[in-house]
Amino acid sequence: MSSSRLGLRLAACLLNISEARRKNIVENIAKAALLEKNGQTHPEVSVLNIFSDRDYNRSVITIAASVDDLGNSVLAACLEAFQSINMELQEGVHPCLGAVDLIPIYPLSGVSVEECGAVARSLAESLLLHVPGCSLFLFGEADLPEKRTLVQRRKQLGWFTRRDFSTLEPDLGAAPARRCGLTGIGASPYVMDCNVTIDSQDLAVGKEIAAAIRGSCVNGLKGVQAMAFPHEGKIEIACNVESFEDQEATETSEESQYMAFSVLGDHFSYVSPHYIEAQVKKLASDRGIGTIRRALIGFTPQECKNCAEYAIRESIGEFWRIRGGVFM
Template identity: 60%
Template sequence: MTSSRLGLRLAACLLNASEARRKDIVERIARAALYDKNGHQRPETTVLNIFSDYDYNRSVITIAATIDQLGSSVTSACVEGFKCIDLCQHEGIHPCLGAIDLVPIYPLSHVGLEECGQVAQDIAEKVATCVPGCSVFLFGYADEQAKKSLVEKRKSLGWFRKKSEIDLKELKNDLGTTPCRSYGITGFGASPYVMNCNVTLATQDLAAGRKIAIAIRSSNEGGLEGVQAMAFQHNGQIEIACNVESFRETQDANAASEAYKYISYCICGEMFSYVSPMHIEARIRALALKQGINTAGTALVGFTAEECKRLAEHAISHRIGEFWKKRSSVSM
């Protein structure tokens, strides 16, 4: 029986931890979401995926749960992460400002954005209390005052700059203490689902990669709606790392005429869309070929919104907590 039939109200957290080179630490954080202090499994929580990248030294842990359980699960994972990760010792090519860098909450089934925002805010307050010395900024539907997006908040904090250029003591936080070097500052927020899609270029030309990343950003004319992109040197090639944000569907004629480029889904009766990974790959390939560069592959970091919902329904209804370990052997 699926969670849809049971009427479970599901949400997900794609927790971004600044650690990928110590697998045991990453899995300790994941298991902290699944088990309480007495070692009892939380029956309405599952970890669907762990994506770790050595060069980035960053892991994305996909935690899915009922909305009533997600707060406790994610809080436990964050507390464990702060115990295990010292940002002073962190080295990696991906930008970060926190040992636990990002804690976004996304609705999956029968849950609204405002409720996810309240859950994200509650988690932030609990973590700030449980981990003395940690610092928090809020974004999206957890930012009650301005509902500033993650990109806006990150720009204001200098997240896109080199860590060596940032004075943590000058960063403006929303909760907790002045950011310290060990914990840094962590973003907690809520928004429609954000997918991560990375496209590799068969080149070592970082300038060419940055040119392509700029061209596809939604903030630039001709860019892809909802797409944020950065270019990195990665495994001897260049990777275009894309955050693909969902956006509310409109009746715009131009958008309708290009509907094949988008994937749609529903949140509490409201339709949202995001640019399809295939279209992102095609656009990057076209831009790369203009510079005489081929693409060398595309990878999703986790799942699309639909996949995340479907897998969460299956894992929770069958009480499969450590789904990331058992996915290949699970019959669905």
């Protein structure tokens, strides 16, 4: 049954928090998203997935809900996270600036990107009211009128290298408090996370491969942002895979270079995870090394929509449990 027949207007938040080594803390943050103010489980909210990486000390919690309910659910999860995570003590190889590092809102079905931007801006105002010391930067549809992308904002703020955020200037809120740090909040078409591990410990080689597949490279992959990190004794090429508008998008197979999907009549495409893996494998092979595995952090856009519809139709709040959430 389609979401339109269900009468649902769905959006998702892939909440990025700077904690992965205390599983109980991460799960408590996820569970907070499911509760209404009266303590009852909200019937139109589901946590679809929890992905935690110990080396990165970072978790991504996928929260899906009716667009009218998503803001309150994400707010509840953030309040729990800010109480539980102290950036003064946080350690991990993945870049981060905040205890709640990133709050991206994505449309899934029956919702526009602009409406998700309004949800993000409203959520930003709520966070400032409820979290003393909360500092925010905006991106995408929440960053009006410029609508600067997350990549642009991260470069401006030195997110890729900075750990001292005392001199940062937030868009909203006071100067970042050492405990909370700086949180990014915004909205855009769906962004997928896809990581490929190469059989090497040479970070320089990993950085070469990451640079070669970035969309900003002449022969790179459109919409792909890539970094290389030490990971479990090897090197992981971590990719953010952005969806982009495509007026001629058609349904494609997983083996194609691009995958297509539509939201509210708008057509989008993104690079296939299989194609990303194949390109990394080729580039690694050219350097005499192989690849070990590929990890999709959560879902493709289509999978996220389908799982959200099912979980909410069946009132499965802790969907990640039956899906088998991954803790690494």
